[in-house]
Amino acid sequence: MDKLMGRxxxxxxxxxxxxxxxxxxxxGGVITLASSVxxxxxxISELRLYLHAVTETKLVVDTSRGETLRIxxxxxxxxxxCSIISVDAMDISGEQHLDVRHDIIKKRxxxxxxxxxxxxxxxxxxxxxxxxxRHGGRLEHNETYCGSCYGxxxxxxxxxxxxxxxxxxxxxxxxxxxxPDLMDQCKREGFLQRIKEEDGEGCNIYGFLxxxxxxxxxHFAPGKSFQQSNVHxxxxxxxxxxxxxxxxxxxxxxxxxxxxxxxxxxxxxxxTQHTPNGMYQYFLKVVPTVYTDVNGYAxxxxxxSVTEHFKGSAAGQLQTLPGVFFFYDLSPIKVTFTxxxxxxxxxxxxxxxxxxxxxxxxxxxxxxxxxxxKAIKKKMELGxxx
Numbered sequence: 001m002d003k004l005m006g007r008x009x010x011x012x013x014x015x016x017x018x019x020x021x022x023x024x025x026x027x028g029g030v031i032t033l034a035s036s037v038x039x040x041x042x043x044i045s046e047l048r049l050y051l052h053a054v055t056e057t058k059l060v061v062d063t064s065r066g067e068t069l070r071i072x073x074x075x076x077x078x079x080x081x082c083s084i085i086s087v088d089a090m091d092i093s094g095e096q097h098l099d100v101r102h103d104i105i106k107k108r109x110x111x112x113x114x115x116x117x118x119x120x121x122x123x124x125x126x127x128x129x130x131x132x133x134r135h136g137g138r139l140e141h142n143e144t145y146c147g148s149c150y151g152x153x154x155x156x157x158x159x160x161x162x163x164x165x166x167x168x169x170x171x172x173x174x175x176x177x178x179x180p181d182l183m184d185q186c187k188r189e190g191f192l193q194r195i196k197e198e199d200g201e202g203c204n205i206y207g208f209l210x211x212x213x214x215x216x217x218x219h220f221a222p223g224k225s226f227q228q229s230n231v232h233x234x235x236x237x238x239x240x241x242x243x244x245x246x247x248x249x250x251x252x253x254x255x256x257x258x259x260x261x262x263x264x265x266x267x268x269x270x271x272t273q274h275t276p277n278g279m280y281q282y283f284l285k286v287v288p289t290v291y292t293d294v295n296g297y298a299x300x301x302x303x304x305s306v307t308e309h310f311k312g313s314a315a316g317q318l319q320t321l322p323g324v325f326f327f328y329d330l331s332p333i334k335v336t337f338t339x340x341x342x343x344x345x346x347x348x349x350x351x352x353x354x355x356x357x358x359x360x361x362x363x364x365x366x367x368x369x370x371x372x373x374k375a376i377k378k379k380m381e382l383g384x385x386x
Contacts, residue, residue, distance in 0.1 A: 027369045035362035042354045050347040053294045053339040055261075062288045062334035067213040069286075069302070074206035074252040075220060075324070078113065079245035082106040082203035083194060084222040089209050090232070091216025097209070098171070098225045104207035111200055147185055163189045167235070171224045176235040195239055206251070215330060220248075221323025234321055243276035244322040255328070256301030259291035259337070265306050278312035279320040284328040287335055294339045303335065304328070 077085065087104060089097040108116040146159035152169035153160075160166045163186035170177050180186035209218055222244050223234035236244075249270040254262075271280060284304045291299040311320045 025370060025373075027373070028366050031362050031366045031369075035358050039354060039358045042358070043351060046347065046350050046354065050342050050344075053341055056338045056340060058336045058338070060334050060336060062330075062332055064213070064288070064334075069211050069213045069330075070256055071209040071211065071218065072252065072254045072256075073208070074204070074250075076109070076113075076202065076204045076249045076251060077220070077246065078109070078111075078202040078249070079200075079247055080203055080222065081195070081198035081201045082108050082205070083198055084239055085203055085205060085220055086222070086224055086234070087205070087209075087218065087220055088225050088232075089211055089216065089218035091212050091214050093212055093214055093216075095212060097211070100209065103209070104205065107204040108198070109202040109204055111202070113202070115204070116201065150183060160185065163191045167224055171235065176233075204251075213330065215328065217325055217327040219323050219325040220246075221321055221325075232321075234323075236322075245273050246278065246280060246322055246324055247271060247273045248280070248324055253326075254301075255286050255304055256289075257299055259289070259299045259301055260293075261337075262301070262303065265304070275312040277320070277322050278310055279323055279325060281309045281311070281325045281327065283307045283309070284326060285331060286328050287331045287333065289335045289337070291337045292339065294341060 071089075085106070086098075087100045089100060110116055145161060146157075147161045147165070149158060149160040149166060149169040152166070152173045152175060154169070154172070158169070160169055163180065163183065166183050166185055167177055177183070177186075180191045186192075205220065211218070221234050222239065223236045225232060225234050249268075250266045251268070252264070253266045254264050266282070273280075284306050286302050286304045289301050289303050291301065293299075
């Protein structure tokens, strides 16, 4: 019978726990507590990852066509009055937006950065009883006012009733206004007087531009722009100034809507001009971006990188157009960010891996300490240690 029982026991394929594992030690208790703390911390970390969405990033080829690009900006010029700043945008397709005014707001600021009470564009000159008519005479009682455009008329019934109308007519002709005081409208509205009164003021200009999704540029520069021999120039003679300070601070510049984690490298950038004149250039590489949240809502936007360059000139010499220019080009690669939750199976697998890994490592450490202490104790009992 004993032999039969012995043969049956020999078939046992399940290893039994060594008796050493039943021994409770102080070091084992400390290791167990430490392991439990580590296991709890890792579990909390894994639980946070499970409860919060993770973002997956991919790079794909941008195949979109015929879309528009929205440029949001907020720029402050501490030494350039609002009355002389114009905003232009143009792209490689040939489309131009000169002296853009819609969707743009200007705030006059003093030398300390405080906002000055806004007023209407134009001086709002005192009422003149008999302003100069287009035909050369003075306005009579029963006559409708029609001011002269001083040779820039586009038709027989074209009238320029304000200084701004005259400047716009000259711009479309590609002409520069050399002396505004020679024009009745500008003299009546006190154009040059306003420029002198606003000397020392600054301007905060913000808004957005809607442009074609192709390479191009937009810029802030003094004077009205026009084309002359296929060259983009600005009318600076009207201001009768030798230098323009284009020191500026970019409060915000973004191509498209904000998305979580977005970082616009030019936000908060400030630059001070130390030469009489110059052109400051930003070269931007715009990367189309799609951000999709956990609810499936997609934000079509863009990111960009930037390099900078300044071209200066001496006083009285305007070899380069003074202003702040942003030249942008689009990347053919699109970045997609997709928020998604970790699956429960992945969470369960991670928890099991944490428990198994911590127990295994702590068991190895405990075994090493236990057998080391046991060996030392045994040698002491044999008298090898005094």
